[in-house]
Structures are given as structure tokens and as C-alpha cells.
Amino acid sequence: MTGQDESTASESVSGAPIDFDRLGIIRNRFTTDERFTQVVDQPEFAPERLVCVYDGRFYPSSVQNARLELVWFENGDFSLHYHEDHDEGTFDHRWDRHPSDHNTRDHIHPGPDAPTHGDDTSHPSDWRDVLSMALTEIETRQRAFWEG
């Protein structure tokens, strides 16, 4: 009932409009957080994704910039895309819930290059837990830049 994997409603089978309201709430909560220097919805009048730019102080100079781009749909489907730019190369990781022919509805496209063929997984059913999971995994990676 909250956008779970086995959802069979016709709308979730064929896609749903972007959930502008959910993105708006997420923007409001993230805007004042110290992790991000910028939280922008594009396009502003009815967002199709939220671009959350991480503060550079969480990364060593080898990482030029990092951001999380997220989109949510009214049927609970989503795609969260984490991206880093390095001097030489990039790092990408995606958490997804949507129909595909290469994976189950819930899947990830793991870094460094988020290949088309991802790994099947099972994301939390509550959208807030999905977001929290992604932020936590990103933070674990950020901390690892400073260990060793």
C-alpha cells in the first residue's frame, strides 16, 4: 500500500506522473541542512527532479563535486542517483523502484559506473526510510574518504 514491490495497480504497471508534492516536502527539509550547499528543483514550477549538491567540505580535493538527484512518482516509484566528479572519471550509484526488463522493480545500479544491469534488492516500503537509507550509504562512503 505504500508503493511496495508487488504492487499491481494498473497505474504502477504503466508509470505515474511525478509526485511534485513529495519532492516539494523533501526540498523544504533538505534546504536548511548542512550537508547540502544547494537544493534545487528542476523545473521549479512543477519539479521533475530535485538536485541536492553536497558541501565540498565532506570530500577531499580529489572529488570536485558530488550530488544526489532524486525523483519520486505518485505510485511510489522512484529513482535516486548519486554522482561524484573526480579529476579523472566519475562515480555513480542508483537506487531504483520502477518496471524494467533487467531487474525486479526494486534494484540498485551500483558504483562506480551504475551499469544498466543492476542488482535486485528490496528497498524499505516507507519513502522516508528509502531516503534515509540512501543518505546513510552516501555518508558511509564520505567517511571512508577520510579513513585509512
Added chain:
Amino acid sequence: MEEPHSELQADAEERTNSPDFDALSPPEELVRGGRTRDDFFDAVLGLDSPATVGDIADLAGHGVDAAREYLEWFERMGIVTQITESPATYERNQSYLNWRRVQTLRDDYTTAELLEFLKTETTRAEDLAEEFAVASPAAVSLSKHAAATEQSIEDVWEAVSAWKTAQRRIKLLERALASESGGATDQRTAV
């Protein structure tokens, strides 16, 4: 998620200036608003099918009595609609959320800007309708269309979602433009 490669890690000098991750608000708190009202609003916003008072209490992380109280209030506000009597089930009231967005569009943009958005979205929807050669995105079968056009299901899903989003935007923009001249009728019918 994979750990960063060693050549990307901070060097000894940088490490003297490591960021203080522990000072950040924990993710599970950040994604929630922190107030009981936010918890219930988030819970109903995440509903895509009718849910019982107990379900909503669980989602919000509060008791059933509080859930009942908030749901009654939300229903008066138009945020949720009661679907069944016993057990009582509720659903997110998308028409309220749309109405709220229409008001925001009117407040934030001029008529000329709204018309410009409408033109862009209409073109997008027409292009997608042409691509799929059916009247409505609801008529598209992801798997059949993917097979017929040698695309991945993911790509077709993305295009269908974009089409539905464009249609939703057109509806909102048309309402915002109609209510520019039409006064408060919109408000009365939507809530």
C-alpha cells in the same frame, strides 16, 4: 555502496582537517519533519491506496487515537478522503494537492509565464502522443511497446511517466490560467 578507491582518499595533510560528520543531523531525522503533524502528513502523502487508521498510525509512528484525530482534521482540510466506513479507510486527496499547487502557480508566476509553460508542456505531450500513436498514456502496454520498438522496458516506462507528468502539468496550468480570470469558483469545487 562501494568505498572510494585509495587514490581518491584524503592525504595526511587533508586529514588534519577532516569534516565532523557526527555534528550533522542523522538522516532518519532529516527526512522527517520532526513534528507529529509532519509525521501524519508524510504518512498520508505516501499513500497510493486506501489505508486504515491503524496503518496510518504505524506509518506515522504514533498511536491510533492520534491518527484518528489527525485524519478527521485532514479530512476537514481536504487533505485526505474517507473511502470506507468500517473499517474506516482513508486515501490521499490528490485533488486538494492539485488545488494547492494551482494556487502556488498563480502566486508565483505571471499569466505570460504560465502560458509559456503551457506551450512547452503541450508540445511535449503532443510529441509523446505521436511517438506512441495512441490517445492516452493509459493505453500503452510497457512490455508490448518495448518489444515492438526494440526499446528497453525502462526507456518506455520513462517516456510514459514523462507523458503522464506533462498531462498533469497541463491540467494544473490550465486551471491556474482559468482561475486568473474566473475568481474563486475553482477553490470551492476543489476542497
